[in-house]
Amino acid sequence: MNSYSRDHALVKRCLSGERQALEEMVGLYEKPVYNAAYRILGNPDDAADATQVVFLKTFEHLGQYDPKYKLFSWIYRIAVNESINQLKRGRKQQPLDDQEVAGTRSPEAALAADDLSREIQGGLMDLKEDYRTVIVLRHFSECSYSQISEILQIPEKTVKSRLYSARQLMKETLQARGVH
């Protein structure tokens, strides 16, 4: 079964009200949606709020899902739009806070890595939303040009030029922060 068939089958099961299918969909996409929202919004609380709204909207509009697109792209499109809408609604933007998990690294390494993460997130937040979004989709969500094109509904050519400009700006903002 290819990914389109799998997506379609999962959507059908969700539409039929199968609880396990809802859980599968949330399990599959919760983390990537949260991460994308976090990188666009810049703080964990807003990312969690956005993720909840994304899934509510996804299920609310599941009947409109067009199986010619990947489910992944469709959900990401909702995630990007919701995150940008939250930004426009003027939610506070607080780059990385203490909830950044250090994991199993040594305290020194964790501190250095957290500082770096904080600066990179700060650099992202310095970018305009259009540029930030393509950087997030390419580098944090690991989307291809064609996937980004599908998610943002812009031509692939525009994806490339926007991404190249975004990288240049990101490089400059990180340099200004003493990172790059």
Added chain:
Amino acid sequence: MLKERTIFLINADIDGELPADDKKELEVILASSDEARAMKAELLRLNNLLDSVPDQSPPADLSEQILSQLAPPPRTGGFSLAGLFSSFQPASAGLAFAAGLLLTVGFYELSPNHQSAGDTASMVGTMVASQPGIPQLLENDMFLKGDGFSGTVSLRENEGIYVLSFDLDSDNSTEIEVGLDRTGLSFGGFAETQGDRDEVVDSVAISGGTLRVVNQGRQQFAVFLRENGPEKDIDAASITIAFTSDVGQRKYGVPESQ
């Protein structure tokens, strides 16, 4: 100053999206240009930096919170199939078949608290009881069985979106009419979920508050209904559904209101 083409090639190469032919072109440029090599090195450094940022873990209870919002709370009132289909009546005394089919229309409310002898006394045909583990979203099912015609219709609601799901099998072309007068609902969409042919249902049309679907053979489709507005009272029990066969122009059943 690097040419735009060179910048394009370097970026695409770093993204792993450079076709083989273009890769050769880039190799030639890199071999002869310090500036191009420097740009590639800078972009690689930026890539490595971005890739070094760890993924964020969502809050541990986030998925639970999401799922809890997707499952509607248990109903204490509202609509039921008993109410929904109680208005089904034969079209007229002359349509004997209609009455016959009416008797084979069964509904079963999943909530045992609402089941009464009156709900089932006049029914003949297939009755399917609630099964353990049945999804919470599935609230009400109607089971149909008649001569050359059978299937189920289920009504579900979640967050103000109502879905009427049809799974029908008819030997002859059958028109299904869904009426929303006085329900506070309007049609929000139509989706064919499965058919035994490669084509969609024979036709779908909306006129005023009525949706007409013409169907033959095995078809599964869903009709999405949305609330007309938060200020409107919703009366899903006033939804009407009629099935009309093209055999002899006889009506299987029509709601009282029509």
